[in-house]
Amino acid sequence: MSTRKFCLAILSSGDATGYEIRKAAQEGQFSHFIEASYGSIYPSLAKMEQEGLVTWREELSSGKPSRKIYSITQLGRDAFLKELFETPVEDLFRSPFLLLALYCRWVGPEFISKEIDRRMENLELKIADMKHELEINEDPASAWTLEYGITAYSASLNYLKMNRSKLERIASEPVSHAQAAE
Amino acid sequence: MSTRKFCLAILSSGDATGYEIRKAAQEGQFSHFIEASYGSIYPSLAKMEQEGLVTWREELSSGKPSRKIYSITQLGRDAFLKELFETPVEDLFRSPFLLLALYCRWVGPEFISKEIDRRMENLELKIADMKHELEINEDPASAWTLEYGITAYSASLNYLKMNRSKLERIASEPVSHAQAAE
DNA sequence: GCTCACATGTAATAAGTTACATGATTTC
DNA sequence: GAAATCATGTAACTTATTACATGTGAGC
Numbered sequence: 001m002s003t004r005k006f007c008l009a010i011l012s013s014g015d016a017t018g019y020e021i022r023k024a025a026q027e028g029q030f031s032h033f034i035e036a037s038y039g040s041i042y043p044s045l046a047k048m049e050q051e052g053l054v055t056w057r058e059e060l061s062s063g064k065p066s067r068k069i070y071s072i073t074q075l076g077r078d079a080f081l082k083e084l085f086e087t088p089v090e091d092l093f094r095s096p097f098l099l100l101a102l103y104c105r106w107v108g109p110e111f112i113s114k115e116i117d118r119r120m121e122n123l124e125l126k127i128a129d130m131k132h133e134l135e136i137n138e139d140p141a142s143a144w145t146l147e148y149g150i151t152a153y154s155a156s157l158n159y160l161k162m163n164r165s166k167l168e169r170i171a172s173e174p175v176s177h178a179q180a181a182e
Numbered sequence: 183m184s185t186r187k188f189c190l191a192i193l194s195s196g197d198a199t200g201y202e203i204r205k206a207a208q209e210g211q212f213s214h215f216i217e218a219s220y221g222s223i224y225p226s227l228a229k230m231e232q233e234g235l236v237t238w239r240e241e242l243s244s245g246k247p248s249r250k251i252y253s254i255t256q257l258g259r260d261a262f263l264k265e266l267f268e269t270p271v272e273d274l275f276r277s278p279f280l281l282l283a284l285y286c287r288w289v290g291p292e293f294i295s296k297e298i299d300r301r302m303e304n305l306e307l308k309i310a311d312m313k314h315e316l317e318i319n320e321d322p323a324s325a326w327t328l329e330y331g332i333t334a335y336s337a338s339l340n341y342l343k344m345n346r347s348k349l350e351r352i353a354s355e356p357v358s359h360a361q362a363a364e
Numbered sequence: 365g366c367t368c369a370c371a372t373g374t375a376a377t378a379a380g381t382t383a384c385a386t387g388a389t390t391t392c
Numbered sequence: 393g394a395a396a397t398c399a400t401g402t403a404a405c406t407t408a409t410t411a412c413a414t415g416t417g418a419g420c
Contacts, residue, residue, distance in 0.1 A: 098330065122272065
């Protein structure tokens with residue numbers, strides 16, 4: 001249901017192709033808190049077309065492959081609004097990284113160190129991305145959302161910066177039987 | 183695959199029933215970055231038993247329903263280690279709340295205000311929870327992970343505290359046709 | 365000539381959600 | 393007497409993932 005909601009959100013601000021919607025999920029401001037791949041977007045669009053929430057027209061351009069440009073209908077707008085008003089599902093945070101941190105003694109300090117590097121690079125990239133979007137952006141709601149993301153990610157990044165050595169130290173303690181059976 | 187990994191993680195620190203594993207996903211330190219329900223835990227345990235990753239014994243206690251106590255096998259430990267060493271999937275953050283924030287003008291300031299309240303209460307609860315776990319906790323890796331969570335959530339909460347009025351103001355601006363077609 | 369970006373989709377599979385079904389004991 | 397907690401599981405359904413399948417044009 002979340003891919004559907006996302007497609008309606010994008011289309012509520014303007015027409016788009018499936019390809020463009022996926023790109024928005026991959027690169028834009030949405031990418032930081034939404035997941036959607038071709039395999040979920042195209043079927044979702046097809047289904048919504050059957051339900052009358054969206055329509056499409058074909059655009060044939062010489063050379064380039066033809067595009068199916070989707071538009072939201074009034075029914076679609078109503079459905080989107082309804083979804084917005086429904087109490088939103090709780091935000092979801094799933095972290096294989098934190099699970100790894102919890103079991104850091106099992107993998108040792110070198111591996112942990114490498115993974116912390118990866119995680120920090122990732123956060124830095126995301127933050128840089130959001131700062132860039134903030135600059136080219138004109139919509140105040142987008143700015144607010146981007147700043148929320150920058151704040152939260154910066155806090156995580158900073159925590160890693162200040163406390164990574166602590167975790168690396170913990171990871172270097174040997175795993176005793178007592179701990180394993182704890 | 184993530185429910186499986188989580189079950190192995192729990193069992194690697196000691197025997198447990200399906201019920202207890204689900205409780206750990208619901209309440210403990212894990213609950214802040216893992217999702218798992220009965221419907222995914224029980225089938226997962228059954229499958230892992232067939233694969234020889236876990237075994238179980240029945241405990242009949244007078245009165246209470248009988249429990250199936252699962253233990254991890256050496257094969258299971260190996261599988262868990264292997265999963266830990268495999269490059270972890272990127273952390274996943276999905277936020278219906280931020281999508282709502284982005285479209286705040288469509289729902290208006292009253293609704294947004296209510297949702298911000300909900301979100302803040304939620305964050306406060308989680309933070310309080312983690313602080314409490316931090317106190318009763320003895321494992322340094324757990325402490326590190328909990329502090330990570332407290333840091334990130336506190337930053338989000340603080341952002342909401344400082345900037346909620348801004349979003350409420352944005353939400354009160356009428357949606358023009360130009361914006362809708364932007 | 366190669367890779368990247370554009371562009372659409374399907375099929376098989378995996379995974380998880382939600383509701384259902386059942387029942388005893390403990391606590392208020 | 394009611395509600396919460398302990399305790400196990402299934403079945404139907406929804407959803408998403410991954411890989412496959414295909415092809416053009418532009419830039420290097």
